[in-house]
Amino acid sequence: MTPAALDFGYAPALESTASVALRERYGLFIGGEWVASADGRTFATVNPATEETLAHVASASAADVDRAVRAARRGYEKYWRKLRPAERAKYVYRIARVLSERAREFAVLETLDGGKPIRESRDFDIPQATAHFFYHAGWADKLSWAVNGPDRTRPLGVVGAIVPFNFPLLIAAWKIAPALACGNTVVLKPAETTPLTALAFADVCAEADLPPGIVNVVTGDGTTGAALVEHPDLNKISFTGSTEVGKSILRATAGTPKRVALELGGKSAFVVYDDAPLDQAIEGIVSAIYFNAGHVCCAGSRLLVQESIAEEVVERLRARLATIRHGDPLDKNTDIGAINSRAQRDRIAELVQSGVDDGATLAQVPWTPPERGYWYPASFFTNVQPTYRIAREEIFGPVLSIMTFRTPDEAIERANNLPYGLAAGVWTSSGSLALYTAQRLAAGVVWCNTFNQFDPSSPFGGYKESGFGREGGLAGLRAYLDT
Amino acid sequence: MLEARAATLVKRSIKATAKRAGIDLAIACMDLTTLEGKDTPAKVRGLCARGIAPAPGVPSVAAICVYPNLVETAAAALAQSAVKVASVATAFPSGLSPLETKLRETVDAVAAGADEIDMVIDRGLFLAGRYGEVYDEIVAVRDACGRATLKVILEVGELGSYEAIRRACDIALAAGADFVKTATGKLPISSTPAIALVMCEAIRDYARQTGRDVGLKLAGGIRSTKSALGYLALVNETLGPAWLSPDRFRIGASSLLDDLLMQRDKDATGNYSAAVYVASA
Numbered sequence: 211m212t213p214a215a216l217d218f219g220y221a222p223a224l225e226s227t228a229s230v231a232l233r234e235r236y237g238l239f240i241g242g243e244w245v246a247s248a249d250g251r252t253f254a255t256v257n258p259a260t261e262e263t264l265a266h267v268a269s270a271s272a273a274d275v276d277r278a279v280r281a282a283r284r285g286y287e288k289y290w291r292k293l294r295p296a297e298r299a300k301y302v303y304r305i306a307r308v309l310s311e312r313a314r315e316f317a318v319l320e321t322l323d324g325g326k327p328i329r330e331s332r333d334f335d336i337p338q339a340t341a342h343f344f345y346h347a348g349w350a351d352k353l354s355w356a357v358n359g360p361d362r363t364r365p366l367g368v369v370g371a372i373v374p375f376n377f378p379l380l381i382a383a384w385k386i387a388p389a390l391a392c393g394n395t396v397v398l399k400p401a402e403t404t405p406l407t408a409l410a411f412a413d414v415c416a417e418a419d420l421p422p423g424i425v426n427v428v429t430g431d432g433t434t435g436a437a438l439v440e441h442p443d444l445n446k447i448s449f450t451g452s453t454e455v456g457k458s459i460l461r462a463t464a465g466t467p468k469r470v471a472l473e474l475g476g477k478s479a480f481v482v483y484d485d486a487p488l489d490q491a492i493e494g495i496v497s498a499i500y501f502n503a504g505h506v507c508c509a510g511s512r513l514l515v516q517e518s519i520a521e522e523v524v525e526r527l528r529a530r531l532a533t534i535r536h537g538d539p540l541d542k543n544t545d546i547g548a549i550n551s552r553a554q555r556d557r558i559a560e561l562v563q564s565g566v567d568d569g570a571t572l573a574q575v576p577w578t579p580p581e582r583g584y585w586y587p588a589s590f591f592t593n594v595q596p597t598y599r600i601a602r603e604e605i606f607g608p609v610l611s612i613m614t615f616r617t618p619d620e621a622i623e624r625a626n627n628l629p630y631g632l633a634a635g636v637w638t639s640s641g642s643l644a645l646y647t648a649q650r651l652a653a654g655v656v657w658c659n660t661f662n663q664f665d666p667s668s669p670f671g672g673y674k675e676s677g678f679g680r681e682g683g684l685a686g687l688r689a690y691l692d693t
Numbered sequence: 694m695l696e697a698r699a700a701t702l703v704k705r706s707i708k709a710t711a712k713r714a715g716i717d718l719a720i721a722c723m724d725l726t727t728l729e730g731k732d733t734p735a736k737v738r739g740l741c742a743r744g745i746a747p748a749p750g751v752p753s754v755a756a757i758c759v760y761p762n763l764v765e766t767a768a769a770a771l772a773q774s775a776v777k778v779a780s781v782a783t784a785f786p787s788g789l790s791p792l793e794t795k796l797r798e799t800v801d802a803v804a805a806g807a808d809e810i811d812m813v814i815d816r817g818l819f820l821a822g823r824y825g826e827v828y829d830e831i832v833a834v835r836d837a838c839g840r841a842t843l844k845v846i847l848e849v850g851e852l853g854s855y856e857a858i859r860r861a862c863d864i865a866l867a868a869g870a871d872f873v874k875t876a877t878g879k880l881p882i883s884s885t886p887a888i889a890l891v892m893c894e895a896i897r898d899y900a901r902q903t904g905r906d907v908g909l910k911l912a913g914g915i916r917s918t919k920s921a922l923g924y925l926a927l928v929n930e931t932l933g934p935a936w937l938s939p940d941r942f943r944i945g946a947s948s949l950l951d952d953l954l955m956q957r958d959k960d961a962t963g964n965y966s967a968a969v970y971v972a973s974a
Contacts, residue, residue, distance in 0.1 A: 218718055218929060218937050219711055219714075220705060220707060220711045221707075221708050222709075489695070489894045490694045493698045497694070543705050
């Protein structure tokens with residue numbers, strides 16, 4: 211018999227949503243109980259891929275935030291600070307276990323609420339979040355090895371954690387895991403557009419039998435966050451989000467005893483030298499800017515490529531992008547899903563338009579998005595001048611600005627010539643050139659011949675307007691102790 | 694990044710119509726292989742019959758791959774079919790014989806009826822840095838093949854690094870290989886997703902530079918449908934759909950066909966049958 215017709219497309223491969231039991235309404239999780247907001251106000255959280263409302267979520271006012279902080283203080287005084295560290299470790303470990311058992315459900319929930327591809331929520335967000343709890347469970351009774359001497363292992367008290375929409379559960383875990391392991395209690399405020407995994411996490415805390423008040427979740431918009439920041443009985447604010455909000459937090463906490471850690475925006479440089487392994491570098495670029503549709507604070511959104519190979523790199527990138535799969539975030543083969551919100555999509559479109567108006571050359575993957583939902587195709591700009599907005603402002607979308615350089619020092623100078631300093635990438639086959647460059651880049655993280663590698667044991671954080679304080683590793687751990 | 698990218702590609706979720714198409718494609722691209730010291734004419738005839746018609750409604754495999762002594766048997770058994778006869782040659786699997794011996798073996802295999810020759814490169818020469826001689830040997834075998842298709846086995850498990858695999862692949866491409874092939878199947882390390890990706894990248898770059906499209910053959914360790922479909926996705930997204938054809942893609946395997954047929958049945962009936970329901974050779 212003759213060979214079959216060799217047509218091999220990918221049929222839709224949708225992840226089942228059966229593991230998720232969405233409630234119609236979610237309250238606030240305060241003192242171990244679900245409560246309505248004091249004024250009864252709620253807001254809708256939508257699936258950005260369909261614009262359908264997923265659930266109605268309580269909107270916490272200043273009064274609700276006050277209740278939550280009081281509950282956290284009570285939990286701290288009554289249970290958590292009195293608990294032997296080894297017992298604390300068991301709770302954190304239990305959270306990790308429950309989270310990993312419910313990993314599939316959390317991955318689907320994250321994708322439904324945030325629009326990120328299921329491949330990423332399944333293979334990155336949830337496993338990483340779980341890893342942070344496992345890692346910090348191990349630290350809880352060994353803190354004297356993390357600091358100079360056993361009498362410096364005092365917790366801070368009540369921690370306010372404000373997290374963004376791009377990695378909702380993961381960034382919450384970055385903050386909650388070390389906070390709990392060090393003996394603090396937490397009030398978590400998830401982003402307005404992605405509250406669902408934080409609320410499901412409250413269930414995990416209940417399932418892990420955490421005493422009341424140790425973890426509290428208040429949902430709402432920026433005013434809820436501001437109420438938390440301004441609460442007088444908070445010992446620390448750990449914020450991940452925009453530089454603009456970060457600045458207002460610093461203003462609001464100035465002159466108070468509150469500790470502040472800020473992980474803010476970025477415009478990270480991705481430096482490719484002419485001796486770099488190009489296929490690897492292209493994969494690095496794709497990961498750097500198109501991972502999570504570019505909704506990544508450390509996204510490598512400025513590609514600095516040595517002039518002698520610039521054309522070759524652009525041509526290879528163009529060919530590679532032709533295989534990028536846009537579409538339904540729940541499809542296991544989707545590489546780029548939905549943009550998190552209409553506002554974010556509009557901001558991306560506005561900045562891209564500014565690039566076109568400035569005179570840069572836009573290349574976009576041809577793709578017709580569905581009628582409903584918020585979408586933006588993988589894009590890159592060539593002919594970008596360092597003065598353009600697209601070369602200086604954080605776009606927070608799948609849009610790359612490509613610029614060239616001639617010498618290592620010029621690459622370094624250009625990379626550092628911005629108020630941001632979160633991450634950077636260096637691609638070269640020369641070890642000495644990699645080290646020379648990395649030592650001179652003003653960025654919290656420099657990845658050499660790779661990008662977007664994370665581990666709970668490795669600190670992450672920025673310089674300049676990308677914030678201060680580190681999360682993960684010893685530095686991240688100490689930030690939750692009164693050393 | 695190489696391993697991460699390869700892992701992403703082989704984890705593509707191939708379901709429903711894509712899975713059915715992929716299974717038949719994997720069968721049509723298969724070099725059904727037996728390379729054992731205990732091979733006999735009877736065994737080879739059985740394998741040929743299975744290759745021509747693996748099961749009702751199932752496409753034939755691309756080729757039957759045997760040792761030179763069994764080429765005549767295979768050629769006779771496959772004479773009435775479109776299935777090719779492939780013969781390993783050049784002192785397979787080590788390649789450590791004099792060049793004259795290798796060339797003679799190649800010429801004889803083609804004369805006995807081999808449509809395709811699977812040669813091995815001399816890894817000793819390669820690892821000693823004598824790349825020119827590796828190249829010259831391939832060119833000589835290419836000449837000895839005449840009109841037969843030449844597949845060049847790199848034996849990746851002995852090369853030691855991705856960089857070396859890429860270099861050996863570039864040499865084979867430049868020397869005129871019709872296919873580059875991962876491994877003999879005699880080593881624990883043969884085909885991995887990352888190695889397949891390195892070779893795909895070499896083939897893609899070579900095609901772009903010269904306009905000549907060279908095929909890829911993966912051999913060794915591919916035993917499950919899931920793994921075969923993963924490699925199809927990897928080739929599809931790296932070289933493009935033009936490579937999804939027996940002219941440019943092969944899987945060398947002995948036991949993979951069983952699982953492909955059982956998965957094919959499962960797709961049709963909903964049940965994964967016991968091995969006894971699949972006729973083996």
